[in-house]
Amino acid sequence: MEKSKSAPSPNSPRKTENAWGRGLKCGYGYTVHENASLLDRTTFRLPARAATLIDVHEFDAVPGLLAEAAQQNRDVLILGGGSNVLFTRDWPGVVLALRTRGLDIIEQHVADRVDDAALVRAAAGEIWDDFVHWTLAHGLCGLENLALIPGSVGAAPIQNIGAYGVEVGEFVDAVHAYDRSAGANVRLDHAACAFAYRDSLFKREGGRYLITAVDFLLPRERALRLDYDGVREELAAMGAGTPDARAVAHAISRVRTRKLPDPSTTGNAGSFFKNPVVSPGLAAALKREYPRLPLWPLPDGAIKLSAAWLIDACGFKGLRDGDAGVSGQHALVLVNYGGASGAQVWALAQRIQRTVLARFGVALEPEPLVV
Protein backbone atom coordinates (compact mmCIF):
# COMPACT_ATOMS: atom_id res chain seq x y z
CA MET A 1 0.00 0.00 0.00
CA GLU A 2 1.34 3.38 -0.96
CA LYS A 3 0.35 6.34 1.08
CA SER A 4 0.77 9.99 0.36
CA LYS A 5 -1.94 11.78 2.23
CA SER A 6 -4.18 9.53 4.21
CA ALA A 7 -7.71 8.97 2.92
CA PRO A 8 -10.40 8.25 5.49
CA SER A 9 -11.25 4.68 6.37
CA PRO A 10 -14.91 5.19 5.53
CA ASN A 11 -16.46 2.39 7.52
CA SER A 12 -15.17 3.04 10.98
CA PRO A 13 -16.79 6.08 12.57
CA ARG A 14 -15.44 7.23 15.89
CA LYS A 15 -17.84 8.48 18.50
CA THR A 16 -17.45 12.21 18.77
CA GLU A 17 -18.83 14.59 21.28
CA ASN A 18 -20.87 17.32 19.68
CA ALA A 19 -19.66 20.63 21.00
CA TRP A 20 -21.75 22.60 18.45
CA GLY A 21 -24.86 21.55 20.37
CA ARG A 22 -23.36 23.26 23.41
CA GLY A 23 -22.88 26.51 21.50
CA LEU A 24 -19.17 26.06 20.79
CA LYS A 25 -17.63 27.21 17.49
CA CYS A 26 -15.55 24.15 16.87
CA GLY A 27 -15.21 20.57 17.95
CA TYR A 28 -13.41 17.44 16.84
CA GLY A 29 -13.18 17.68 13.02
CA TYR A 30 -15.31 20.75 12.37
CA THR A 31 -15.60 24.54 12.64
CA VAL A 32 -18.87 26.49 12.90
CA HIS A 33 -19.58 29.91 11.33
CA GLU A 34 -22.92 31.62 12.11
CA ASN A 35 -24.62 33.89 9.53
CA ALA A 36 -21.86 33.09 7.06
CA SER A 37 -21.40 34.33 3.51
CA LEU A 38 -21.45 31.61 0.86
CA LEU A 39 -20.07 33.90 -1.85
CA ASP A 40 -16.58 32.40 -1.75
CA ARG A 41 -17.98 28.89 -1.35
CA THR A 42 -19.48 28.50 -4.81
CA THR A 43 -17.97 29.06 -8.24
CA PHE A 44 -20.95 31.28 -9.21
CA ARG A 45 -19.84 33.74 -6.48
CA LEU A 46 -23.40 34.84 -5.70
CA PRO A 47 -24.31 36.73 -2.52
CA ALA A 48 -26.15 34.17 -0.36
CA ARG A 49 -25.74 33.49 3.36
CA ALA A 50 -26.12 30.40 5.48
CA ALA A 51 -27.63 30.72 8.95
CA THR A 52 -24.99 28.18 10.02
CA LEU A 53 -22.04 27.01 7.95
CA ILE A 54 -19.96 24.14 9.27
CA ASP A 55 -16.62 23.20 7.74
CA VAL A 56 -16.10 19.49 8.22
CA HIS A 57 -12.47 18.32 8.24
CA GLU A 58 -13.00 14.84 9.70
CA PHE A 59 -15.78 12.73 8.42
CA ASP A 60 -16.34 11.11 11.80
CA ALA A 61 -17.88 14.39 12.96
CA VAL A 62 -20.77 14.14 10.46
CA PRO A 63 -23.21 11.78 12.24
CA GLY A 64 -23.08 13.92 15.39
CA LEU A 65 -23.57 17.15 13.43
CA LEU A 66 -26.53 15.70 11.51
CA ALA A 67 -28.09 14.45 14.74
CA GLU A 68 -27.68 17.88 16.30
CA ALA A 69 -29.22 19.61 13.25
CA ALA A 70 -32.17 17.20 13.39
CA GLN A 71 -32.61 17.94 17.07
CA GLN A 72 -32.66 21.66 16.28
CA ASN A 73 -35.17 20.90 13.48
CA ARG A 74 -32.98 22.54 10.84
CA ASP A 75 -32.56 21.60 7.21
CA VAL A 76 -29.10 20.53 6.11
CA LEU A 77 -27.50 21.21 2.76
CA ILE A 78 -24.26 19.51 1.76
CA LEU A 79 -21.69 21.56 -0.12
CA GLY A 80 -18.63 20.15 -1.86
CA GLY A 81 -16.56 22.32 -4.19
CA GLY A 82 -19.60 24.54 -4.84
CA SER A 83 -19.22 24.22 -8.60
CA ASN A 84 -22.68 22.85 -9.24
CA VAL A 85 -25.04 24.91 -7.13
CA LEU A 86 -27.02 28.13 -7.64
CA PHE A 87 -28.23 29.86 -4.48
CA THR A 88 -31.22 32.05 -5.34
CA ARG A 89 -31.77 32.91 -1.66
CA ASP A 90 -30.21 32.58 1.77
CA TRP A 91 -30.17 29.16 3.41
CA PRO A 92 -31.98 29.30 6.76
CA GLY A 93 -30.63 25.96 7.96
CA VAL A 94 -27.21 24.38 8.18
CA VAL A 95 -24.69 24.06 5.36
CA LEU A 96 -22.12 21.30 5.83
CA ALA A 97 -19.03 22.01 3.73
CA LEU A 98 -17.00 18.86 3.28
CA ARG A 99 -13.30 19.53 3.35
CA THR A 100 -11.91 16.10 4.20
CA ARG A 101 -8.62 15.34 2.48
CA GLY A 102 -6.62 12.22 1.66
CA LEU A 103 -5.36 10.25 -1.33
CA ASP A 104 -4.19 6.63 -1.16
CA ILE A 105 -3.34 3.85 -3.55
CA ILE A 106 -5.03 1.06 -1.63
CA GLU A 107 -4.18 -1.75 -4.07
CA GLN A 108 -1.32 -1.45 -6.56
CA HIS A 109 -2.39 -4.32 -8.85
CA VAL A 110 -6.00 -5.35 -9.31
CA ALA A 111 -5.11 -7.83 -12.02
CA ASP A 112 -8.15 -10.05 -11.64
CA ARG A 113 -10.45 -7.43 -13.12
CA VAL A 114 -8.42 -5.15 -15.36
CA ASP A 115 -4.93 -5.72 -16.71
CA ASP A 116 -2.60 -3.86 -14.43
CA ALA A 117 -4.85 -1.35 -12.75
CA ALA A 118 -4.63 0.24 -9.32
CA LEU A 119 -7.37 0.89 -6.82
CA VAL A 120 -7.20 4.46 -5.55
CA ARG A 121 -9.18 6.03 -2.72
CA ALA A 122 -9.76 9.79 -2.63
CA ALA A 123 -11.47 11.69 0.17
CA ALA A 124 -14.57 13.67 -0.79
CA GLY A 125 -13.01 17.08 -0.08
CA GLU A 126 -10.05 16.69 -2.45
CA ILE A 127 -10.03 19.13 -5.37
CA TRP A 128 -10.95 17.23 -8.53
CA ASP A 129 -8.32 18.65 -10.88
CA ASP A 130 -5.54 18.17 -8.29
CA PHE A 131 -6.64 14.56 -7.93
CA VAL A 132 -6.57 13.99 -11.71
CA HIS A 133 -2.97 15.26 -11.83
CA TRP A 134 -2.02 13.14 -8.80
CA THR A 135 -3.26 9.99 -10.58
CA LEU A 136 -1.33 10.90 -13.74
CA ALA A 137 1.83 11.57 -11.72
CA HIS A 138 1.46 8.05 -10.27
CA GLY A 139 1.38 6.55 -13.77
CA LEU A 140 -2.36 5.91 -13.72
CA CYS A 141 -4.69 6.94 -16.51
CA GLY A 142 -8.36 7.16 -17.36
CA LEU A 143 -9.19 10.55 -15.87
CA GLU A 144 -7.10 12.64 -18.29
CA ASN A 145 -10.11 13.80 -20.33
CA LEU A 146 -11.67 15.11 -17.12
CA ALA A 147 -8.82 17.52 -16.32
CA LEU A 148 -9.65 21.05 -15.17
CA ILE A 149 -13.28 20.32 -14.26
CA PRO A 150 -13.98 22.51 -11.22
CA GLY A 151 -15.29 20.98 -8.00
CA SER A 152 -14.44 18.28 -5.49
CA VAL A 153 -13.94 14.51 -5.70
CA GLY A 154 -17.07 13.90 -3.61
CA ALA A 155 -19.24 15.84 -6.03
CA ALA A 156 -17.94 14.05 -9.13
CA PRO A 157 -20.07 10.88 -8.86
CA ILE A 158 -23.24 12.79 -7.95
CA GLN A 159 -23.72 14.27 -11.39
CA ASN A 160 -21.40 11.76 -13.07
CA ILE A 161 -19.15 14.53 -14.40
CA GLY A 162 -18.19 14.08 -18.01
CA ALA A 163 -16.21 15.79 -20.73
CA TYR A 164 -14.50 15.07 -24.03
CA GLY A 165 -15.88 11.56 -24.40
CA VAL A 166 -15.37 10.26 -20.84
CA GLU A 167 -17.68 10.07 -17.83
CA VAL A 168 -16.26 9.58 -14.35
CA GLY A 169 -18.64 6.69 -13.60
CA GLU A 170 -16.60 4.45 -15.92
CA PHE A 171 -13.74 4.51 -13.40
CA VAL A 172 -15.65 4.53 -10.12
CA ASP A 173 -15.22 1.18 -8.36
CA ALA A 174 -17.23 2.14 -5.27
CA VAL A 175 -18.54 5.15 -3.38
CA HIS A 176 -18.34 5.34 0.41
CA ALA A 177 -21.10 7.40 1.94
CA TYR A 178 -23.07 8.12 5.07
CA ASP A 179 -26.67 7.08 4.43
CA ARG A 180 -28.83 9.59 6.27
CA SER A 181 -31.94 7.39 6.02
CA ALA A 182 -30.26 4.38 7.56
CA GLY A 183 -27.98 6.41 9.85
CA ALA A 184 -25.04 4.23 8.79
CA ASN A 185 -21.94 4.25 6.64
CA VAL A 186 -22.39 2.34 3.41
CA ARG A 187 -20.25 1.19 0.48
CA LEU A 188 -22.04 1.37 -2.89
CA ASP A 189 -20.40 -0.60 -5.67
CA HIS A 190 -20.29 0.58 -9.26
CA ALA A 191 -23.63 -1.01 -10.21
CA ALA A 192 -25.42 0.41 -7.17
CA CYS A 193 -24.33 3.93 -8.13
CA ALA A 194 -26.57 3.65 -11.26
CA PHE A 195 -24.58 6.12 -13.33
CA ALA A 196 -26.23 7.75 -16.34
CA TYR A 197 -25.67 10.96 -18.31
CA ARG A 198 -25.16 13.67 -15.65
CA ASP A 199 -27.08 11.45 -13.25
CA SER A 200 -26.62 8.83 -10.53
CA LEU A 201 -28.28 7.26 -7.52
CA PHE A 202 -26.89 10.15 -5.43
CA LYS A 203 -28.59 12.78 -7.57
CA ARG A 204 -31.88 10.88 -7.77
CA GLU A 205 -31.98 10.33 -4.00
CA GLY A 206 -31.48 14.03 -3.23
CA GLY A 207 -29.50 14.60 -0.04
CA ARG A 208 -29.76 11.02 1.25
CA TYR A 209 -26.12 10.07 0.78
CA LEU A 210 -23.24 12.10 2.06
CA ILE A 211 -20.21 10.96 0.10
CA THR A 212 -17.11 10.37 2.21
CA ALA A 213 -14.66 8.91 -0.26
CA VAL A 214 -14.55 7.47 -3.75
CA ASP A 215 -12.62 4.40 -4.94
CA PHE A 216 -11.37 4.52 -8.52
CA LEU A 217 -10.07 1.60 -10.57
CA LEU A 218 -7.45 3.16 -12.83
CA PRO A 219 -5.42 1.34 -15.50
CA ARG A 220 -1.71 1.98 -16.09
CA GLU A 221 -2.29 1.84 -19.80
CA ARG A 222 -5.27 2.17 -22.06
CA ALA A 223 -6.21 3.43 -25.49
CA LEU A 224 -6.45 7.19 -25.25
CA ARG A 225 -9.83 8.69 -26.15
CA LEU A 226 -9.12 11.44 -28.63
CA ASP A 227 -12.22 11.39 -30.82
CA TYR A 228 -14.07 14.33 -29.30
CA ASP A 229 -14.12 17.34 -31.57
CA GLY A 230 -10.95 19.41 -31.25
CA VAL A 231 -8.82 17.10 -29.06
CA ARG A 232 -6.56 15.71 -31.81
CA GLU A 233 -6.21 19.19 -33.30
CA GLU A 234 -5.12 20.57 -29.92
CA LEU A 235 -2.54 17.78 -29.48
CA ALA A 236 -1.21 18.49 -32.98
CA ALA A 237 -0.99 22.22 -32.19
CA MET A 238 1.01 21.31 -29.06
CA GLY A 239 3.38 19.23 -31.20
CA ALA A 240 2.56 16.08 -29.19
CA GLY A 241 3.48 13.44 -31.78
CA THR A 242 2.62 10.29 -29.81
CA PRO A 243 0.61 11.66 -26.93
CA ASP A 244 0.41 10.03 -23.51
CA ALA A 245 -2.29 10.54 -20.88
CA ARG A 246 -0.50 13.57 -19.42
CA ALA A 247 -0.34 15.25 -22.82
CA VAL A 248 -4.07 14.60 -23.25
CA ALA A 249 -4.80 16.22 -19.85
CA HIS A 250 -2.72 19.20 -20.95
CA ALA A 251 -4.54 19.45 -24.29
CA ILE A 252 -7.97 19.18 -22.63
CA SER A 253 -7.00 21.90 -20.13
CA ARG A 254 -5.99 24.16 -23.03
CA VAL A 255 -9.27 23.54 -24.86
CA ARG A 256 -11.33 24.15 -21.72
CA THR A 257 -9.43 27.35 -20.93
CA ARG A 258 -10.21 28.65 -24.38
CA LYS A 259 -13.82 27.47 -24.67
CA LEU A 260 -15.20 27.96 -21.18
CA PRO A 261 -15.13 31.03 -18.93
CA ASP A 262 -12.71 30.67 -16.00
CA PRO A 263 -14.70 30.45 -12.73
CA SER A 264 -11.82 32.11 -10.85
CA THR A 265 -12.40 35.33 -12.82
CA THR A 266 -16.05 35.10 -13.98
CA GLY A 267 -18.54 33.34 -11.70
CA ASN A 268 -20.19 30.34 -13.35
CA ALA A 269 -21.11 26.69 -12.76
CA GLY A 270 -20.06 25.20 -16.11
CA SER A 271 -22.90 23.95 -18.30
CA PHE A 272 -26.10 25.32 -16.83
CA PHE A 273 -28.40 22.94 -18.72
CA LYS A 274 -28.14 19.27 -19.59
CA ASN A 275 -28.16 18.31 -23.23
CA PRO A 276 -31.82 17.34 -23.75
CA VAL A 277 -32.80 13.85 -24.84
CA VAL A 278 -35.79 13.73 -27.18
CA SER A 279 -37.76 11.22 -29.25
CA PRO A 280 -36.46 10.30 -32.73
CA GLY A 281 -39.63 11.85 -34.20
CA LEU A 282 -39.02 15.28 -32.68
CA ALA A 283 -35.30 15.10 -33.50
CA ALA A 284 -36.05 14.29 -37.16
CA ALA A 285 -38.59 17.13 -37.42
CA LEU A 286 -36.12 19.61 -35.93
CA LYS A 287 -33.31 18.38 -38.18
CA ARG A 288 -35.49 18.95 -41.27
CA GLU A 289 -36.11 22.52 -40.19
CA TYR A 290 -32.61 23.17 -38.78
CA PRO A 291 -30.10 21.05 -40.76
CA ARG A 292 -27.14 22.33 -38.70
CA LEU A 293 -28.56 21.16 -35.36
CA PRO A 294 -26.10 18.59 -33.89
CA LEU A 295 -27.71 15.23 -32.95
CA TRP A 296 -26.22 12.33 -31.02
CA PRO A 297 -28.17 9.05 -31.27
CA LEU A 298 -28.17 7.09 -27.99
CA PRO A 299 -28.05 3.28 -27.67
CA ASP A 300 -31.73 3.15 -26.60
CA GLY A 301 -32.89 4.90 -29.81
CA ALA A 302 -33.51 8.31 -28.23
CA ILE A 303 -31.62 11.35 -29.55
CA LYS A 304 -29.50 13.78 -27.55
CA LEU A 305 -29.54 17.37 -28.80
CA SER A 306 -27.06 20.17 -28.15
CA ALA A 307 -28.51 22.57 -25.58
CA ALA A 308 -25.75 25.07 -26.45
CA TRP A 309 -26.84 25.08 -30.10
CA LEU A 310 -30.51 25.63 -29.21
CA ILE A 311 -29.67 28.51 -26.84
CA ASP A 312 -27.23 30.01 -29.33
CA ALA A 313 -29.87 29.82 -32.09
CA CYS A 314 -32.25 31.83 -29.89
CA GLY A 315 -29.67 34.63 -29.79
CA PHE A 316 -28.74 34.36 -26.12
CA LYS A 317 -24.99 33.83 -26.50
CA GLY A 318 -23.16 36.83 -25.04
CA LEU A 319 -26.40 38.40 -23.77
CA ARG A 320 -26.02 40.41 -20.59
CA ASP A 321 -28.83 41.44 -18.25
CA GLY A 322 -27.26 43.55 -15.52
CA ASP A 323 -24.48 41.39 -14.10
CA ALA A 324 -26.16 38.12 -15.08
CA GLY A 325 -25.43 36.83 -18.54
CA VAL A 326 -24.83 34.04 -21.01
CA SER A 327 -21.14 33.56 -21.71
CA GLY A 328 -19.92 34.87 -25.04
CA GLN A 329 -17.52 31.91 -25.14
CA HIS A 330 -20.12 29.15 -24.70
CA ALA A 331 -23.91 29.46 -24.88
CA LEU A 332 -24.45 26.75 -22.25
CA VAL A 333 -22.68 28.66 -19.47
CA LEU A 334 -24.52 31.29 -17.44
CA VAL A 335 -22.23 33.80 -15.79
CA ASN A 336 -22.14 36.30 -12.94
CA TYR A 337 -20.10 39.32 -14.05
CA GLY A 338 -19.67 40.34 -10.43
CA GLY A 339 -22.75 41.84 -8.85
CA ALA A 340 -25.55 39.52 -9.99
CA SER A 341 -27.92 37.98 -7.49
CA GLY A 342 -28.85 34.32 -7.66
CA ALA A 343 -32.44 35.35 -8.40
CA GLN A 344 -31.26 37.34 -11.45
CA VAL A 345 -29.28 34.39 -12.80
CA TRP A 346 -32.24 32.09 -12.22
CA ALA A 347 -34.62 34.54 -13.94
CA LEU A 348 -32.34 34.53 -16.97
CA ALA A 349 -32.20 30.72 -16.91
CA GLN A 350 -36.00 30.54 -16.86
CA ARG A 351 -36.23 33.01 -19.72
CA ILE A 352 -33.92 30.76 -21.76
CA GLN A 353 -36.02 27.71 -20.89
CA ARG A 354 -39.25 29.47 -21.99
CA THR A 355 -37.73 30.71 -25.26
CA VAL A 356 -36.21 27.35 -26.23
CA LEU A 357 -39.45 25.55 -25.38
CA ALA A 358 -41.55 27.98 -27.43
CA ARG A 359 -39.26 27.85 -30.46
CA PHE A 360 -38.15 24.20 -30.55
CA GLY A 361 -40.62 22.39 -28.28
CA VAL A 362 -37.68 21.19 -26.15
CA ALA A 363 -37.57 21.48 -22.35
CA LEU A 364 -34.15 22.30 -20.90
CA GLU A 365 -33.31 20.88 -17.49
CA PRO A 366 -30.84 22.72 -15.25
CA GLU A 367 -27.66 20.82 -14.44
CA PRO A 368 -26.77 22.49 -11.12
CA LEU A 369 -28.75 22.21 -7.92
CA VAL A 370 -30.96 25.31 -7.74
CA VAL A 371 -31.61 26.33 -4.13
Ligand code: EPU
Ligand atom coordinates in the same frame (compact mmCIF):
# COMPACT_ATOMS: atom_id res chain seq x y z
N1 EPU B 1 -22.42 25.01 -29.63
C1 EPU B 1 -23.07 26.13 -30.06
N2 EPU B 1 -22.80 27.31 -29.45
C2 EPU B 1 -21.92 27.40 -28.41
C3 EPU B 1 -21.25 26.27 -27.97
C4 EPU B 1 -21.50 25.06 -28.58
O1 EPU B 1 -23.86 26.07 -30.98
O2 EPU B 1 -21.74 28.51 -27.88
C5 EPU B 1 -22.73 23.72 -30.28
C6 EPU B 1 -21.73 23.36 -31.36
O3 EPU B 1 -22.40 22.80 -32.42
C7 EPU B 1 -20.87 22.30 -30.67
C8 EPU B 1 -21.89 21.62 -29.77
O4 EPU B 1 -22.73 22.68 -29.34
O5 EPU B 1 -20.34 21.41 -31.59
C9 EPU B 1 -21.27 20.92 -28.58
O6 EPU B 1 -20.49 21.84 -27.84
P1 EPU B 1 -19.38 21.35 -26.80
O7 EPU B 1 -18.42 20.45 -27.48
O8 EPU B 1 -18.83 22.51 -26.08
O9 EPU B 1 -20.20 20.39 -25.81
P2 EPU B 1 -21.53 20.60 -24.98
O10 EPU B 1 -22.44 19.47 -25.33
O11 EPU B 1 -22.10 21.96 -25.13
C10 EPU B 1 -20.73 19.10 -23.05
C11 EPU B 1 -20.73 19.14 -21.55
C12 EPU B 1 -19.57 20.00 -21.04
C13 EPU B 1 -18.26 19.42 -21.57
C14 EPU B 1 -18.34 19.40 -23.10
C15 EPU B 1 -17.12 18.73 -23.70
C16 EPU B 1 -23.04 18.88 -20.90
C17 EPU B 1 -24.27 19.53 -20.32
N3 EPU B 1 -21.99 19.66 -21.05
O12 EPU B 1 -21.03 20.42 -23.49
O13 EPU B 1 -19.57 19.87 -19.63
O14 EPU B 1 -17.16 20.19 -21.16
O15 EPU B 1 -19.49 18.63 -23.52
O16 EPU B 1 -17.18 17.37 -23.44
O17 EPU B 1 -23.07 17.68 -21.17
C18 EPU B 1 -20.30 20.85 -17.60
O18 EPU B 1 -20.99 19.84 -17.44
O19 EPU B 1 -20.26 21.77 -16.75
C19 EPU B 1 -19.53 20.99 -18.83
C20 EPU B 1 -18.85 22.10 -19.12
